[in-house]
Amino acid sequence: MSEKVLMKGNEAIAEAAIRAGCRHYFGYPITPQTELAAYMAKRMPKIDGVFLQAESEIAAINMVYGVSSAGLRVMTSSSSPGVSLKQEGISYIAGSDLPALIVNVERGGPGLGGIQPSQSDYFQATKGGGHGDYHLIVLTPASVQEMADLTALAFDLSDKYRVPAMLLADGTIGQMMEPVELPAESGCTVEKPWAVTGTKMQRRHNIVNSLYLVPEELERTNIERFERYAQIEANEVRYEKFMTEDADVCVVAFGIAARVSKNAVIAARNEGIKAGLIRPITVWPFPKKAIAEAAKHVKGFVSVELSMGQMIEDVRLACECTRPVSLCSRVGGMIPSPDEVLESIKKMNGGLK
Amino acid sequence: MTTEILIAGFGGQGVLFAGKFLAYKGLLENRHLSWLPSYGPEMRGGTANCSVILSDDNVGSPIVSKPDVLIAMNLPSLDKFEKDVVPGGTIYVESTLISRKVARDDVKVFYVPATELAKSIGAPTLANMVMIGKFIRESGAVSYDELDAALKKVVSARHADLLEINLKAITTGYQY
16 A cells, blocks of 8 residues: 555646556646646656646647547646636547546636636536537546546546546545545556557558548447447446435435535434435446435435536436435535535425425 | 644735644544645635644545634634634634634633744744644644654755744744
């Protein structure tokens, strides 16, 4: 076991990415993710890597597109308004079946919004923020340790399925420091025969492209891609269950909201209320089965979010509206307190009596 | 045991630094911990604060909304956070800059003229570490041993010459 170090969440992502073999970073500064770019600026030149502060977020994502086409691990990071700018490039990367890591350390919106933490880019991240039918693999860290671990996992999954991955974090997890055990050095373990690396006149040239003017061909690529999405949904769902076995009220929350909710669940238990928590670690694919399973015995769900209610729709779909789902949320950079979550748990617990 | 600490003051008083020192001290003592800074426009000349949680168990929410311990380095911080401290909690008041007394009678209070004490050892900017010294003495939340190991983690190598005076500031607070 390696020694634990104290790091900010943003820095842990950067170091974990480097350890996962990422040597190409393109970005543009924005609060609250700037430490990530700063860390890359400091480290990349020392390890023969590339750090490039692009002229814009749009340029940065298209540089990611280029490096990924060459078969190398590559990433960009930003916060909400910057990630909106990247959407066109993300759609092209998805349409070209390329792996890449996009980090969104969310802040309040819409528009320029604020700089305090938020989870209001959930729809954008999980439903496809750009045009066309596509998904990202979306991972939601709830600790500095997970900022590191899920970065490594995101690169692996992205390479394996040729689907871009997003780390959906928030300002709190990005800014906080916690002890972290950094992952071991690793790298890409899959072959990338599709990469555009020069033919040396020994093979046919590869083409990386998202343009298909023949409808039959474009339909075929979409269907093939959704077959991979089905595999991801079958194999890569990740979540944490906390005290759900006998729960009457099940809280669903990810990231910082899950940290707050855990306190509330413990407080509820101390008051004799059987509360539990399902914490999605992947929000696409969403842990539908875990929710459906809990729906068999809970009175209802409480979706705790830093948004006006986005994930709540997936919770309702997953339990097929067989149970009531309430929303406990704060927005604009505010974070619900454990007391506010506890209040929502109590309401749900008493509501069906 | 879990101790939720809120350190608050003006930007520039070393509030985040003091919190970082406690975090590293906790790390070296194999405690569970979190350190969360306030960030944003309020740091420019306004108030700055940071939440530190030290625990024997996993840390839940890193946000300290009901501190066990408040270290108030200026009046706006005391005004803002006094009401949030849990009953039976402790407030450390920087009494060179804060002339009023704590109004509540259900908390323990220590008045420490930290800025004055820091001046007396020739380190007027280290009131933060004087407060930390007093906090260590009264709370026992972290040990008084091996302070230099934790200090070396927060004082960059470039400023290694400041290790000694930081240590002196902590000692001064501890002995006050």
